[in-house]
Every structure is written in structure tokens, then in C-alpha cells.
Amino acid sequence: MNIRKIFLNVCIFLMLSTSAVFAKTQIEWWHAFGGRLGELLDEQVQKFNASQNDYEVVHTRKGNYSETLNAGIAAFRAKQQPHLLMVFEVGTATMMAAKGAIKPVYEVMAESGLSFNADAYIPPVKGYYTTTDGKMLSLPYNSSTPVLWVNRDLMKKAGLNPDMSLATWSDVGMALDKAKSSGTSCGLTTAWQSWIHLENFSAYHNVPFASKANGFAGLDTSLSFNSALHVKHLEMMGNWAKDGKFFYAGRRNEGGANFRAGECMFFTESSAGYAGIKKEAKFDFEIRPLPYHAGTKAPQNTIIGGSSLWVMTGHSADEYKGVAAFINFLSGTDIQSKWHQDTGYLPITIAASEKTAADGFYNANPGTDIAGNQMMAKAPTENSKGLRLGSFDQIRGIIDEELEAIWTGSKSAQVAMDSAVKRGDALLRRFEKANK
Amino acid sequence: MEKKVFFRGWFLPILLLSPQLIISIIFFFYPAGQAISNSLYLPDPFGLSSEFVGLENFLFLFNDSYYLSSFVTTIFFSTSVSVLSMGLGLYFALLADRIFKGAGVYKTLLIWPYAVAPAVAGVLWMFLFSSRIGVVSWYLGLLGYDWNHALNSEEAMGLVVLASTWGRISYNFLFFLAGLQAIPKSIIEAAAIDGASFWKRFRTIVFPLLSPITFFLLVVNIVYAFFETFGVIHTITSGGPEQSTTTLVYKVYSDGFVGQDLGSSAAQSVILLVVVGLLTIIQFKYIERKVHY
Numbered sequence: 001m002n003i004r005k006i007f008l009n010v011c012i013f014l015m016l017s018t019s020a021v022f023a024k025t026q027i028e029w030w031h032a033f034g035g036r037l038g039e040l041l042d043e044q045v046q047k048f049n050a051s052q053n054d055y056e057v058v059h060t061r062k063g064n065y066s067e068t069l070n071a072g073i074a075a076f077r078a079k080q081q082p083h084l085l086m087v088f089e090v091g092t093a094t095m096m097a098a099k100g101a102i103k104p105v106y107e108v109m110a111e112s113g114l115s116f117n118a119d120a121y122i123p124p125v126k127g128y129y130t131t132t133d134g135k136m137l138s139l140p141y142n143s144s145t146p147v148l149w150v151n152r153d154l155m156k157k158a159g160l161n162p163d164m165s166l167a168t169w170s171d172v173g174m175a176l177d178k179a180k181s182s183g184t185s186c187g188l189t190t191a192w193q194s195w196i197h198l199e200n201f202s203a204y205h206n207v208p209f210a211s212k213a214n215g216f217a218g219l220d221t222s223l224s225f226n227s228a229l230h231v232k233h234l235e236m237m238g239n240w241a242k243d244g245k246f247f248y249a250g251r252r253n254e255g256g257a258n259f260r261a262g263e264c265m266f267f268t269e270s271s272a273g274y275a276g277i278k279k280e281a282k283f284d285f286e287i288r289p290l291p292y293h294a295g296t297k298a299p300q301n302t303i304i305g306g307s308s309l310w311v312m313t314g315h316s317a318d319e320y321k322g323v324a325a326f327i328n329f330l331s332g333t334d335i336q337s338k339w340h341q342d343t344g345y346l347p348i349t350i351a352a353s354e355k356t357a358a359d360g361f362y363n364a365n366p367g368t369d370i371a372g373n374q375m376m377a378k379a380p381t382e383n384s385k386g387l388r389l390g391s392f393d394q395i396r397g398i399i400d401e402e403l404e405a406i407w408t409g410s411k412s413a414q415v416a417m418d419s420a421v422k423r424g425d426a427l428l429r430r431f432e433k434a435n436k
Numbered sequence: 437m438e439k440k441v442f443f444r445g446w447f448l449p450i451l452l453l454s455p456q457l458i459i460s461i462i463f464f465f466y467p468a469g470q471a472i473s474n475s476l477y478l479p480d481p482f483g484l485s486s487e488f489v490g491l492e493n494f495l496f497l498f499n500d501s502y503y504l505s506s507f508v509t510t511i512f513f514s515t516s517v518s519v520l521s522m523g524l525g526l527y528f529a530l531l532a533d534r535i536f537k538g539a540g541v542y543k544t545l546l547i548w549p550y551a552v553a554p555a556v557a558g559v560l561w562m563f564l565f566s567s568r569i570g571v572v573s574w575y576l577g578l579l580g581y582d583w584n585h586a587l588n589s590e591e592a593m594g595l596v597v598l599a600s601t602w603g604r605i606s607y608n609f610l611f612f613l614a615g616l617q618a619i620p621k622s623i624i625e626a627a628a629i630d631g632a633s634f635w636k637r638f639r640t641i642v643f644p645l646l647s648p649i650t651f652f653l654l655v656v657n658i659v660y661a662f663f664e665t666f667g668v669i670h671t672i673t674s675g676g677p678e679q680s681t682t683t684l685v686y687k688v689y690s691d692g693f694v695g696q697d698l699g700s701s702a703a704q705s706v707i708l709l710v711v712v713g714l715l716t717i718i719q720f721k722y723i724e725r726k727v728h729y
Binding site for chain 1: 478479480481482483484485487489496500566567568569584586587588674675676677678679690691693694695696697699700
């Protein structure tokens with residue numbers, strides 16, 4: 001008797017609860033965040049779901065950035081695509097070229113009748129994800145920019161004043177000389193070498209990375225990072241590698257482990273390395289602006305890395321209303337400033353940055369505002385708005401290979417960059433042809 | 437002497453063959469045909485449009501010096517992995533075959549690594565050799581050797597060969613051990629009584645009797661080294677430094693699934709199909725002749 005009663009109750013409960021779930025319109029969101037970032041993302045989704053009764057956002061992690069993009073593309077081919085797809089900045093040109101697969105954010109918002117102001121986003125972020133006439137194509141989600149991380153304890157140990165200027169690369173060079181002669185095993189290491197030492201380097205020094213405004217003005221763009229200034233910088237780094245002052249740990253952020261372990265004195269890495277470094281570093285660390293070369297147009301502004309959310313085609317009008325509501329929710333100031341403070345990613349709306357300052361966060365965590373300031377320092381130019389290049393994931397692979405050749409000394413900086421430009425251009429021409 | 441059996445009509449033979457034929461058509465001929473037709477097109481990643489380009493995908497590949505050098509990389513890598521894993525597998529099998537006490541423990545321990553998925557094995561080895569902070573590379577550093585497989589292509593190649601070989605030794609061990617145990621003890625005892633040393637017995641009796649298994653393992657290991665090692669390569673080196681560990685299959689994967697260049701990826705699969713076809717012909721035509729069944 002009892003068991004039957006329980007069974008009946010369970011059945012009724014299941015029927016009620018499933019029908020309750022199905023009464024809401026489901027919005028699927030595929031993303032690439034695990035660990036702490038995944039928890040924070042889940043928190044945002046739960047908040048949204050609790051805030052209204054019409055829509056339910058369901059989020060799924062599909063692996064790393066590349067894997068998530070691939071999953072989205074494969075799903076689109078099988079007509080099983082989610083409503084929202086997280087795509088890293090490198091995939092932006094790929095998504096933009098896929099006209100039949102994406103629904104621009106400005107269109108989704110206009111149809112829903114909800115207000116959306118692209119100008120609420122800080123210019124370097126907005127510039128990356130808008131059309132040339134300022135219409136938002138995808139929703140900026142997480143953005144960061146490279147800075148210089150400093151191990152002050154190692155500087156002291158090397159007999160350096162940890163407060164010395166590290167504004168230019170020649171300052172850094174002098175510090176590395178001193179550190180080397182006093183026996184520091186790792187003066188400088190880097191993460192994301194192409195992103196920091198070529199892509200951001202170009203924007204920061206206001207020189208083009210590629211023609212046609214870095215690809216913003218058309219697919220018939222060609223690479224131009226083999227200029228004298230680029231070569232000078234890489235030659236300097238190559239010499240440091242040869243002298244054992246610059247330690248190369250890998251293409252992604254492998255060098256982070258060496259810095260956090262207290263082995264390396266300087267580390268060029270994304271500002272979003274903050275959470276990890278703060279948690280693990282057992283030494284006195286400091287954030288400094290990315291160094292530049294004196295006597296150039298630097299410092300202009302640095303550009304972003306990170307991801308944005310793309311709305312995919314093939315769903316009903318009601319579902320797009322839900323997507324619009326979720327976008328509206330995500331761009332709120334409270335959500336944005338909390339995300340910035342929790343993760344170390346940049347505050348991407350002007351209001352979020354003001355709120356974080358008013359909260360006293362920057363005073364309590366010195367240096368966390370440097371990345372934002374460095375990016376906002378000047379109005380972006382044609383060279384510092386961002387990059388919009390097809391097949392860019394592969395081009396980065398080519399750049400990585402050629403840079404490795406410089407670090408090992410098997411190629412000179414000029415030869416390596418000429419080769420990278422030539423090989424990269426071949427891929428750009430293929431992309432242009434495939435996306436006519 | 438060959439025996440020949442004749443069937444009347446076509447129906448029964450086709451019926452008997454049909455399960456295998458259907459599987460081959462669905463899982464081999466259809467995808468292979470798709471790959472061949474895709475290799476002549478330049479599609480966009482989303483499949484929204486596609487342009488016929490003839491043999492341009494192939495020309496693009498053969499003009500790329502890195503693609504040509506990945507043939508050499510593949511040959512070196514596959515040979516190293518096959519020879520090392522089969523040699524060590526045979527060595528351990530010979531040792532384990534002579535153990536009487538606690539043989540079960542040795543066998544279990546030797547078979548264990550096979551249970552580790554290639555990608556996981558890759559991550560394990562990557563941690564051990566992570567430059568300056570991995571356990572092994574840290575000890576090497578104490579000895580004055582600065583291990584950095586992110587920059588040194590010989591070290592990178594050595595590490596992916598080691599990681600790919602490690603799990604495979606178990607598999608080869610298992611087959612060799614079974615082969616050794618199937619050899620009648622009486623033959624070996626007779627040879628021993630005649631005064632043949634261990635080495636002579638191995639060379640003239642054991643190894644020839646193992647040849648069918650060795651041949652089988654050679655084919656299977658080359659297929660493994662070609663197609664199943666990309667997880668290891670992906671996790672340890674991602675094909676670097678400077679494409680020195682990019683094998684043909686890894687390039688198919690990275691161009692197709694990371695780079696979204698499906699036309700080039702399809703063209704590479706077609707080339708790979710031809711290469712593997714030729715390899716199989718060579719193996720069965722020339723090496724199998726030396727096998728005693």
C-alpha cells in the first residue's frame with residue numbers, strides 16, 4: 001500500500017515538474033568555461049532563471065574555446081545548433097563571414113523591443129565586435145589584455161630596486177642584464193606569444209598587423225607584421241633567449257606555472273591571470289603596464305582577448321525574445337562589475353568600471369585597474385581597434401612555429417617573419433575564396 | 437595444395453558476404469567517397485557554400501614544404517613507435533614467460549598501461565617532463581640538463597615516441613606472451629638437450645614460430661602509430677616545435693577540426709588513404725612471404 005502510494009506521488013510530482021519546465025522556453029547556451037569560471041557563469045544563469053518565469057537558460061560546457069567553436073559548427077551542420085555560442089576573439093572573422101548561420105545581436109535586440117546600447121561598452125571592446133558603422137554583432141562576454149607581471153622578491157634578490165621604471169623594453173633589458181649577472185635563472189617568460197608580442201605589440205605601437213585596417217575593411221587583407229619595428233622587437237627577444245634571459249615555456253600559458261612557482265622575475269600575460277597568480281604566488285607580486293619601445297608611436301592602446309556570445313539562426317521568434325532578455329540581463333551593471341571583480345577580466349561596460357571604482361575595489365586590490373587604463377588610454381586607431389582575420393587560429397599556429405624558430409636561433413627574426421607572412425597570406429587567400 | 441569449393445549461382449555467396457559488405461559500404465566506401473569528393477571543393481566551415489576548385493587543395497599541400505616534411509616525420513615516428521613497442525613487448529614477454537613465482541603480478545602490472553587512454557597518457561608524460569617544473573625535468577636540471585621540449589625538436593619527438601610507446605608495450609606483450617605459451621615445450625626441450633643455447637633456440641625456433649604474431653603486430657602497430665597517436669601528440673606538443681612532431685594524421689585533425697579548413701583536410705585524408713593502401717600492399721606482398729604459419 002505504502003509503496004504504491006509513494007510511487008503514485010512520485011509520478012504526479014514528475015508530471016507536474018516536467019510540465020512546469022516545459023512551460024518555460026528553453027534557451028541553450030554552449031560555452032568553454034570550467035572550474036571557477038564555470039561556477040561563476042552558472043551563478044549568472046541561475047540568477048537569470050530565478051529573475052523571471054518565461055525563459056530558462058540551459059548552459060553546457062563543450063570543452064576549450066576551439067572545441068566549443070567546433071561543436072557549434074558541427075551542430076549547425078546537423079541543424080542542432082544552440083541559441084547562444086561562446087566564440088573566442090580569434091574566431092570572430094569566421095563567425096562574421098558565416099552570414100546564414102548567425103543572427104546579429106543588434107537585430108535580435110531590435111526585434112525584441114528591449115533597449116540595448118552598444119555605446120555602453122568601452123570602445124576597444126565595442127570596436128572588436130561591431131560592424132564598421134557601429135552595430136553590435138555579438139555580445140562581448142569576457143575580455144582581457146596583456147600586462148607585465150613582476151616578482152618583486154626576485155628583483156630585490158637580484159639587487160634591483162623593485163620600484164624602478166619598467167615602462168620601456170630597454171628598462172626591462174637593463175633589469176634582465178643585472179638579474180642574469182646575479183644568477184637569476186629565468187628573467188622573463190611569456191604566455192600567448194603571438195597575441196602579446198605581435199598582435200598587441202602592433203596595436204600598442206600603432207603599426208598595422210595586417211592591411212585593410214587589420215582586416216576590418218575587407219577579406220582582401222594581407223599580413224604586415226614583418227616590418228622593421230616588429231623585427232627589431234623579436235630580434236631583441238631572440239637575443240635574450242640565446243643569452244638565457246628569456247625563457248620560452250610554450251605556446252599557451254605554460255609559462256604561468258614557472259612564474260607562479262617563483263622562478264621567473266617578469267611574465268607577460270593576460271590581466272585575467274590575476275585569479276591564479278593571487279591564489280598561488282607565495283611572493284610579493286605587482287602588475288605593471290605592458291612595456292613599449294621608446295621613440296615610437298607607443299603607447300597607443302592594447303587590444304583584447306577573450307570571447308563573445310553569438311546568436312545562431314534557425315530558432316523561433318519567441319526563443320529569440322528569451323535570448324534578448326538574457327542579453328539584456330547580462331549587460332546589467334551589477335552582473336558586469338561582479339564578473340570583473342571575481343575573475344580579473346576587464347570591466348567591459350563603462351558603468352561597471354565606474355561601479356567597481358566606487359566600490360573601492362581598485363584601492364583594495366592595487367594594480368587591477370592598470371589593464372583597463374592601458375586599453376582605454378587613447379581612442380583606438382585603425383591599427384589598434386582589433387583584428388579581423390579569417391583562419392586566424394591556424395595563422396597563430398604558423399606564427400608560433402616561426403617564433404619558435406627565432407627563439408632556438410634556427411632563423412633570423414626577419415627571415416622567420418617573412419616566412420610567417422607568406423604562409424599566413426596563403427591561408428587568408430583561401431579563406432577569402434571560401435567566403436566570397 | 438589449394439582446395440576449391442564452387443557455389444552454384446550468386447544468391448548464397450552474396451547473402452553470406454552481405455553483413456561484411458554492408459559494413460564496408462557504410463563505414464568505409466561511403467565516407468571515403470565523401471572524402472574524395474570533398475577534396476575537390478573549398479567549403480566554408482558552416483557548410484553554407486562550397487566552391488569547386490579541382491586539384492587546388494592538393495597543389496596547395498604539395499607547395500607547402502612543411503607538409504612534405506611531415507611525411508618524413510610520420511615515417512620516423514611510426515617506425516620508432518612500432519620497433520620500440522614491439523621490441524620491448526617481446527623482451528618483457530620472454531622474461532615473463534620464464535617466471536614461475538608471482539607471474540600473475542608481473543603480467544598484470546605490465547598490462548596495466550594499456551588501460552590508460554592516449555590523451556590521458558599524453559597529459560601524464562607532459563606533467564612529468566614539463567620544462568623546469570616537471571618531476572623528471574627537474575631532476576634532469578639538477579644534473580645540469582635543461583629539458584625544454586617546447587623548443588627542442590629532438591626532445592619533443594623523443595617524448596611523443598616515449599608516451600605513444602609506453603601504453604603500446606602492454607598490448608604487444610600480451611600477444612607475444614600468448615604466442616610464446618603456444619610454442620610446444622617439447623620442441624624447446626629437444627633443442628636444449630641437443631645443446632642449443634638460449635639465444636640459438638630463440639633465433640632458430642622461437643622467433644620463426646612467433647612470426648605470424650609478429651607480422652600481425654607489425655600491421656596493427658603501424659596502424660596504431662599512424663592513426664591513434666594524435667591524442668598523445670595533441671596533449672604534449674600540439675605538433676610543435678616548428679611542426680617537428682606533426683604527423684600526417686595530426687595535420688588532418690588540426691587543419692580540419694581546429695583550423696576549419698575542411699577542403700584541405702579532405703585532400704590530406706585522400707593522400708593518407710593512398711599511402712596506407714600502398715603500405716598494406718607492401719606488407720602483404722613482401723613481408724608476409726617470410727611468415728611461417
